[in-house]
Structure formats: structure tokens, C-alpha cells
Amino acid sequence: MKEHHAKLTILSTLADGDFYSGETLGAALGMSRAAISKHIQGIQDWGVDIFRVQGKGYQLAQPIQLLDENYIRQRVSTPVHLHPIIDSTNQYLLDRVGSLTSGTVCLAEYQEKGRGRRGRQWISPFGTNLYFSMYWRLDAGMAAAMGLSLVVGVAVVDALKSLGVDGIKLKWPNDLYYQDKKLAGILVEVSGQAGEAAHLVIGMGMNLSMAQEEQQIDQPWTSLAQVIGKSQIDRNALAVALIQSWVRTLETYENEGMTNFVARWNAVDNFIDRPVKLLMGERVIAGIERGIDAHGAVLLETEQGIESYVGGEISLRSNE
Template sequence: LPGQVCLAEYQSAGRGRRGRQWISPFGSQIYLSMYWYLEQGLSAAMGLSLVSALAVSDAVKAHSNIQVQLKWPNDIYLGGVKLAGILIDLEGQALEPSHCVIGIGLNLHMPEEAGKLIEQKWTDLQSHSKVKIDRNALSAQLISCLRQRLHQHQHEGLVPMLDEWHANDAFLNKRVKLITGQRVTYGICRGVNNQGALLLEVDGQVKPVYGGEVSLRMDE
């Protein structure tokens, strides 16, 4: 049924976008997968990663009173580095009822040895909290928030959530570089459009960039 969830204590082959490994030590993080049904087909999947990121933001704020930042298309940042990631697997046709699994990995308390295996800057939620975080309670909050956001998206679309996204966009109006394969494009992040595409300003012109094998990074 839509909204059904699988939680894992450990992942032997955790993966992120672009085929990267997701370091998944035992019993210390949140590894969550939720099934969702797209009645209108794959065309209704536009913006799902953004909607899911907002759900993570909702859950962390409600449970721990910590405000995170969002990075297009599927990352959650805290203190300028990665806290969580989202991976969406889709199956079906553009205009026929389709299926998706939304995977969320959230760093809660990263063991030191596991942290050394991660190839990018990262953080965990416990490092930003003065009280011990209850993993089960946070997981329950995340499931609730994700279901709420997905129902909202199903009935209202992405547009009513865009103001919230932009309020927490880590890169809004900042210089960024967009990496697509071997190609690097420099520009200014101008948020996202009604379809969930990145709006990138290059040489005074703003163009939409849709999902795929792209990586958005700060231009330092």
C-alpha cells in the first residue's frame, strides 16, 4: 500500500545517486524506504525529491528543533555540510499508473571509523543536539511528515511548497558550479521552478536544469 515503510538497521550495499556508496554502519543512523503510488504516471514524479527533502526538514525541526538547509535536487545540509540524502527509484510509464520507492539516509550518530570512509564533508544530527536523539521517535516523525508531504503533493502539486523550499535553499542566490558528466557550468542558483527544476543563471540568462546525472556544488 502507498506509504508502507521499510526501516533497516544496516545496509550491506547502501547507495546514493550517481552509483556512489552510502556508508551504512549498524544501528546508528536512519535508513528508510517508503513505497508510493503515482496514479498519474511518472509525469507526477516531478519534484518528489524536493517534497521528500521538505519532509526531512519538517521531521528534524519537529523532533529536535534544528533547522536544516536543502540542496537541489536531493540533499539535506546542516552547518554547510551533508546530513542526509534522498534516492528515488521509479517504475512505470509516463502516463500510466506507476510506482516509486523513496529512500532516505540520515546521519544520526556516525561512528568515527565509518566516518573516515566517506569521501565528502558530512555531519550527523547528534553533533548538533544537546540532548540524546531518540532514533525510533525521529523515525516515526519522519514517516509521518513524509506521508503528509506526499499527500499534499498528490492533491496540490509542488507549487504550494516552493516558498518553504526557497526559504531553506542552501544555495539560493549563490554562485555555484553545475557538473554534468565531464562538463562544468558556472552560474548563480536562482531557486527552482514549478516543476522542481533548478533555475541557473548563466551570463544573465536563467535556464531550467532538470534532474539526471548532475552535481550542484558551491563555487568557492
């Protein structure tokens, strides 16, 4: 992280939203104003908006709250690793599966190679959203991991409710929605051998304040700032609530399986009792979505009756 020290120090200074001259920043870091200007350009490459006003200096387009590792660690029961800059929080944990305590969390301000489901790139400006992953050892094995993205989705809804955020829905199998717009995505990656414990790395990216036009993706998005009507979100309190909820929920899932989660999922299913299209490769199935079954499969009612579908290549789209 040494190569990013100057940029991170500048960002920490600018985070309060005030103006700072190149001379002031340079004096603090022992470098020239030209060197500061070069680092500012590097910060802008991370997706951060910084303005320069003649006679005043540099200012962020809006203040940012940086994640506080000590604050989070003091409020959760599992190990926490915070990396301002990282390739991918999921990959960081996957590379260390053999040495991690179950429940270990990796958070980042900026992912250089963040990814979503089916290898899609996750767009990740510095300090704008919330990206984190958790390692979980599931002794019940690989088969028991099938409903994990659904269970974690329920945990995220619970965490947001605990912070006073209502109206969040789930889209099978791994997205969070608000008023038919995507708020967050969950990615579960599983490794292990048959007959042995499953090693799970569960990642989530939540849009906190980034606008639709900044994301350059082909589906409607919303942000938590839009949902709650506030421009500033306490990212540290949100991280703590999510980690606590994930741990509680995963412990329950470990002991009880999907039993208690089917009704909880169906109560917040964004597409339940609505017409949908289920896309399975080249195959398209139209019907009425009827929630999930005891195994976490999505239920679709067609002319043939109600059938269940599950698999990594299935995606769901509203057909209204």
C-alpha cells in the same frame, strides 16, 4: 534472519552499555564463550565498536537504541516492516511493488548493500544511523514524479523542526545540509508504464552519530548528534516523525503538485543566492543559484540570464 539470531540477541543485551561476561552471554544463548567471541567478531564486522575488558566482559563503545517495530507501528498510519539486517531497504520494496499498500515503510538497522544516488554505496554501520524507504503509488504517472526528491526533502526538514531541530537546509536535488555539511541523502527510484500509475520507492539515509573519519567519503559530513549537541538520539521518535511527515507531504503533493512547495523549498535552499558550479557530465556551468522553478528544476543565473536545469546527472557544488 535465523542465521543472525545469536548476534542480534547479543546486541540487544549489550545495547544498554553495561558490561556482560562471555559466560553470561553464552548461558543466555546456550553456547560456549568461544562461540560468543566468534559472534562478537561478526558484530564488529557490522561496524559496531565492542570492547572486551579482562574480568568484566564485553561492552559497547556507547549504548545504542534499537528500533522498535511495535512502537513505530502504533504511531503511524501505514504498514511498517523492520528488518535488522537487509541488503537494501529500497530494493526490498522495489522487489515487492505489486503487492504493497501505498505508504508501506521498510526500516533497517544495517544495510549490507545500501546505495545512494547514481549507484554510490551508502556506508551503513549497525544501529548508528537511520535508514528507511517508503513505497508510494502516484496515480498521476511518471511525469508527476519529477519533483519527488525535492518534496521529500521539505518533509524531512518539517519533521526535524517538529522535534525542535532548526537550521537544516536543502541542496538540490536530494541532500540535507547543516552549516554546509551533508546530514542526509534521499534516493527516489521510479518504475511504471506511460499512461499508468508511477510506483515510487523513496529511500533516505540520515547520519545520526557517525563521525566524518568513519565514513571515508570525500565531502564534509555532519551528524544529527552534532547538530543538536546530544550523543543520544531517540531513533524511534525520529522514525515516527519522518514517516508521518512523508505521508502528509506526499498526500499534499498528490493533490496539489509542486505549487505549494517551491516557496517552501526556496526558504531552506542551502545555496540560494550563492555562487555555484553545476556539473552536467563534462560540462561545468558557473553562476548564482536562484532556487527552483515550478517544475522542480534548479535555476542558475549566468551572463545569459536565468536558466533552468534538470536531469539525473546534474550535481551541484558550492563555488565560494
